[in-house]
Each structure stands twice: as structure tokens, then as C-alpha cells.
Amino acid sequence: MLGFFEKLGDNALYYINQAGRMGIFLLLSLVSIFRPPFKLSPVIKQIYVIGALSIFVIIFTGAFTGMVLGLQLYHTLSKFGAVGALGSAVSLSLIRELGPVLSALMVTGRAGSAICAEVGIMRISEQVDALECMAIDPHKYIMAPKFLAGIISLPLLTAVFDVVGIFGGYLVGVKLLGADESSYFAGMYKDVEFEDVYMGIIKSLCFGLLLTWICTAKGYYVHMQRGGGFGAEGVSSATTNAVVLASVTILVFDYFLTSVLL
Amino acid sequence: MNTKTIIQLIDVFKSFGSQQVLKGVNLPIAEGKTTVIVGGSGQGKSLIIKHILGLMKPDSGKVLFDSREINKVSKKELMEIRMNFGVLFQNAALFDSMTVFDNVALPLRERTKKSEEEIMNIVHEKLSMMDLEGSDDKYPAQLSGGMRKRAGLARALVLNPKIIFFDEPTTGLDAAKSNEIYRVFFKTQAQLKYTSVIVSHDVPKILKLADYVALLHGGVVQGCLTPEEFQLSDNPLVKEYVETTMGSLYSSEMEEGI
Ligand SMILES: Nc1ncnc2c1ncn2[C@@H]1O[C@H](COP(=O)(O)OP(=O)(O)OP(=O)(O)O)[C@@H](O)[C@H]1O
Numbered sequence: 128m129l130g131f132f133e134k135l136g137d138n139a140l141y142y143i144n145q146a147g148r149m150g151i152f153l154l155l156s157l158v159s160i161f162r163p164p165f166k167l168s169p170v171i172k173q174i175y176v177i178g179a180l181s182i183f184v185i186i187f188t189g190a191f192t193g194m195v196l197g198l199q200l201y202h203t204l205s206k207f208g209a210v211g212a213l214g215s216a217v218s219l220s221l222i223r224e225l226g227p228v229l230s231a232l233m234v235t236g237r238a239g240s241a242i243c244a245e246v247g248i249m250r251i252s253e254q255v256d257a258l259e260c261m262a263i264d265p266h267k268y269i270m271a272p273k274f275l276a277g278i279i280s281l282p283l284l285t286a287v288f289d290v291v292g293i294f295g296g297y298l299v300g301v302k303l304l305g306a307d308e309s310s311y312f313a314g315m316y317k318d319v320e321f322e323d324v325y326m327g328i329i330k331s332l333c334f335g336l337l338l339t340w341i342c343t344a345k346g347y348y349v350h351m352q353r354g355g356g357f358g359a360e361g362v363s364s365a366t367t368n369a370v371v372l373a374s375v376t377i378l379v380f381d382y383f384l385t386s387v388l389l
Numbered sequence: 390m391n392t393k394t395i396i397q398l399i400d401v402f403k404s405f406g407s408q409q410v411l412k413g414v415n416l417p418i419a420e421g422k423t424t425v426i427v428g429g430s431g432q433g434k435s436l437i438i439k440h441i442l443g444l445m446k447p448d449s450g451k452v453l454f455d456s457r458e459i460n461k462v463s464k465k466e467l468m469e470i471r472m473n474f475g476v477l478f479q480n481a482a483l484f485d486s487m488t489v490f491d492n493v494a495l496p497l498r499e500r501t502k503k504s505e506e507e508i509m510n511i512v513h514e515k516l517s518m519m520d521l522e523g524s525d526d527k528y529p530a531q532l533s534g535g536m537r538k539r540a541g542l543a544r545a546l547v548l549n550p551k552i553i554f555f556d557e558p559t560t561g562l563d564a565a566k567s568n569e570i571y572r573v574f575f576k577t578q579a580q581l582k583y584t585s586v587i588v589s590h591d592v593p594k595i596l597k598l599a600d601y602v603a604l605l606h607g608g609v610v611q612g613c614l615t616p617e618e619f620q621l622s623d624n625p626l627v628k629e630y631v632e633t634t635m636g637s638l639y640s641s642e643m644e645e646g647i
């Protein structure tokens with residue numbers, strides 16, 4: 128019985144500790160973004176790694192998400208004789224919800240895992256220590272460009288996702304199933320308002336920050352992991368944890384963000 | 390000692406779980422001099438360096454840098470202190486996704502406002518000093534162990550630091566290369582008058598370079614002596630160390646016995 132409480136307390140302490148650590152990490156990284164010197168080329172490189180290299184995945188998933196939406200919504204809406212609303216239904220669900228969330232999940236899987244592994248390997252091979260000893264702040268040097276790139280890339284990728292998705296919905300709904308072409312776009316123009324786009328942008332900005340934060344921090348603290356973060360296995364388990372935690376956090380955060388923004 | 394003590398470890402204890410590694414280390418490091426830390430493998434020599442660098446906190450005791458306690462200073466102050474450091478880790482800790490050139494250039498790029506051309510000249514000068522011409526575009530994984538060490542040395546020296554910490558700078562180098570490195574140390578030390586802390590197994594050669602020698606044994610520093618005092622010390626542990634490492638020089642009858 129005592130053992131149970133001991134474990135419980137131990138767990139609680141570990142997670143409180145970790146939360147504190149990650150909070151401080153976020154703060155230091157964000158502050159370092161605003162501290163000179165400002166260098167553009169590392170940020171551009173990270174935008175390439177996080178953003179540009181993700182674009183194919185985003186186009187692919189965007190297209191199929193839009194297509195399946197077109198299919199599902201066409202059948203649902205035709206039950207109510209409201210196929211004319213297909214355009215607005217597809218575009219609203221993409222812009223407000225699916226675009227930001229699915230882009231963030233895809234980027235987490237593709238780039239987040241890579242970031243976590245990269246930082247984790249730097250940590251275990253003492254490269255982070257080496258940076259600190261050269262009086263180079265790892266937050267400024269490693270994290271700041273990644274945070275910036277995450278925050279910049281995600282809204283752009285989401286926009287691509289939305290556009291491709293809307294086009295995919297059009298292909299299936301209009302071209303394949305025969306909904307009316309002009310009402311698809313007219314409905315979209317009429318019903319999508321600035322608030323919807325705004326909500327999508329806010330979400331994607333938050334998710335960009337969240338996923339970079341969790342993935343970099345998990346890599347950075349790989350050596351403080353439960354059960355010891357040693358070597359290749361330590362990095363691999365940290366990466367798994369980072370991707371799972373980031374994905375779950377994105378979904379949970381999405382709910383709260385939606386309820387606040389609605 | 391009439392020189393100033395710049396770094397001082399006072400009663401430093403450190404243990405990992407049940408393993409006590411440092412058991413009250415006292416070590417003064419004199420400014421502008423070369424202090425060599427010797428001792429068996431796994432005694433905690435690298436650990437001492439990590440404590441001085443502020444990468445580890447002692448369980449108890451103090452590490453003073455210029456009478457400031459290195460674990461208590463602010464992050465900014467620690468950064469300022471580290472500006473003076475040039476560090477070679479035991480595993481070299483090169484940035485493995487950067488070329489040798491970029492590795493050596495990194496401190497210059499991040500810490501100075503020099504132009505790319507100046508940086509190129511300085512980096513090439515340091516690389517040739519370490520006999521690494523033509524390895525500019527190689528990645529650390531493409532280097533030999535000894536080359537990695539030398540690239541690490543070039544990186545540590547590139548900003549002309551005031552205090553250098555070298556953890557086994559010549560381990561893994563052939564005799565000619567390590568002699569060459571010692572010559573470079575000697576020359577730059579004479580020019581720049583930096584303070585250096587070197588961990589080495591290369592006794593007796595390293596003693597030529599040393600102003601002070603500290604033997605770490607059983608988690609305690611067994612005196613911080615000049616090389617002459619060290620070789621003639623009455624301390625049984627130091628005596629034993631001197632005999633085993635320099636046996637061939639000082640006790641020929643032992644050698645015959647082998
Ligand atoms: N992070 C750590 N966690 C647990 N134990 C550690 C850690 N770092 C060092 N040790 C232990 O401390 C002891 C001293 O290690 P250290 O690396 O300082 O040895 P060393 O004197 O430098 O040896 P060598 O000459 O082989 O490099 C070793 O027994 C090692 O197992």
C-alpha cells in the first residue's frame with residue numbers, strides 16, 4: 128500500500144518537475160528570439176527543413192482529406208436536399224478545423240520527430256555542452272530558429288492544405304458526383320467569413336509553437352528522461368514520446384482553442 | 390605560490406547513486422600556468438573539468454572562479470566567464486552535422502563580428518597548425534579519431550582563449566603528432582600566457598609542459614606539486630604512480646624483473 132503511494136508521489140514529482148523544466152525551456156527560447164544578433168540564414172534553413180520539405184505530405188493529405196469530405200458531405204447533404212451547401216461545408220470544415228489540425232499532425236510526424244532526434248543526439252554527444260562552454264546560448268543558436276520556422280511554416284502549410292483540400296472536395300463533389308459547380312464556389316464565397324480564416328490562422332500559429340516546443344524540449348532533456356536517456360535508445364524513446372505528446376496536446380488544445388474562439 | 394589562483398575547487402564532493410566519485414577535492418589553479426591532472430581511468434578527472442566548466446553541480450563544496458562561485462552566478466555572468474574558455478572534451482564533441490571548417494569557424498561566427506574572409510584566414514591558420522590542411526570539407530564522421538581530437542583542439546584555440554581545458558588532448562595520436570601538439574602548446578603558451586588545465590595520461594612527457602601536477606586518486610587530489618616535487622614526493626600514492634608510469638626511467642631493477 129505504501130509502495131503505491133510512494134510510486135504515485137514519485138510520478139507526481141517527476142511530471143511536475145518536467146512541466147516546470149519545459150515551461151522554463153519555452154520561456155528561454157522565446158526570449159532568445161528577441162535577443163540580438165538576428166540571423167536570417169539559420170531561420171531560412173529551418174523553414175526549409177520544417178516547412179518546405181513537408182509540402183508534399185501536406186498536398187497529398189490535403190487532397191485526400193478534401194476528397195473524402197466531398198464524398199461524405201455529398202451523401203449526408205443529399206439526404207436533406209442541401210447539396211448546394213457542399214462548397215461551404217467542405218471549406219468551413221477545412222479552414223476552421225481539419226486544415227490546422229491535420230497539417231500540425233503531419234508536420235509533427237514528419238519534422239517534429241526529426242527535430243527531436245537532432246536535438247537529442249546533440250545532447251547525448253555533448254554538443255550542447257560544447258556550445259555552452261563556447262558561451263553560445265543553445266536556446267539562441269539551436270532553438271530560436273526552429274521556433275521561428277515552426278511558427279512561420281505552419282500557417283503557410285495550413286493554407287496550402289486548405290486550398291488543396293477545397294479543390295479535392297470540388298473534384299469529388301462536383302466533377303465526380305455531379306453537384307452544381309457554381310453553387311459550390313458561390314456557397315463558399317458567401318459562407319466563409321474572415322472570422323473562420325482568422326480562427327484557422329490562430330490555431331495553426333499555436334500548433335506550430337506547440338509542436339516545436341514539445342519536440343525540441345523532449346530532445347533537449349533526453350538525458351533527464353525517466354529510466355535514463357542513454358544513447359540511441361534514449362533518443363528513440365524521447366522521439367516517440369515527443370510525437371505522441373505533441374499530437375495529443377494538439378488535439379486537446381484544439382478543443383479548448385475552438386471553445387474560446389467560437 | 391606567488392601567482393594568483395584563478396580557479397579553486399574547495400572540498401568538492403560528487404556521487405552518482407551509491408558511487409562516490411569525488412570525495413573532497415581541493416585544487417587551486419594558478420593563473421598563467423599549466424596545471425596537469427593525472428590519475429587512473431575512471432577516477433573522475435573529466436568530472437573535475439565538468440565541475441569547473443559549470444556543467445555539473447557538486448553535491449557539496451565550492452568551485453570558485455576568480456572568487457565567484459560558478460554554480461551561483463547568473464546565466465549571463467556564467468556566459469561572460471565562459472567567454473574566456475577554450476574547451477576540448479574527451480570525445481572532442483564536434484558538431485557532427487557540420488564540416489570541420491564550419492566547426493572551427495563557429496565560435497568566430499557566433500561570437501565575433503569578423504568578415505567571412507577574416508574567418509577563413511584564421512580557421513585555415515588554426516587547421517594548419519593542427520596539421521589538418523585539406524580536411525575543410527570533411528564531416529567529423531569522416532575523420533580518424535586523432536584527427537577529430539586535433540579538429541577539437543583547433544576549435545578550442547580559435548578565439549585565443551585565456552583559459553584552456555583540454556581533456557586528454559593527445560590520446561589517440563601517434564608520438565610524432567603528440568610531440569607536435571606539445572610544441573604548439575608550448576609556443577602558444579609562451580606567446581599568449583594562457584592558463585591551462587590539461588588532463589592527460591601521457592606521463593612523463595606531459596610533465597615537461599606542466600607547472601603543476603595534481604594526482605587524483607580515491608576521489609581526492611594528492612597534492613598539487615611542481616613536476617620536480619611530484620617525482621620526488623614522499624606521498625606513497627604519488628610515489629606509486631610515478632613508479633608505475635615512469636618505472637623505466639627511475640627504477641631499472643623493476644623493469645628487469647618484468
Ligand atoms: N553522468 C554520470 N552518471 C553516472 N556516473 C558518472 C557520470 N559521469 C561520470 N560518472 C562516473 O564517474 C567516474 C569518473 O568519471 P570520469 O569520466 O571523470 O573519469 P576519468 O578520470 O576522466 O577517466 P578517463 O581517464 O578514463 O577518462 C566514473 O566511474 C564514471 O562511471
Ligand SMILES: [Mg+2]
Nearest residue numbers: 434435479556
Ligand atoms: Mg576522462
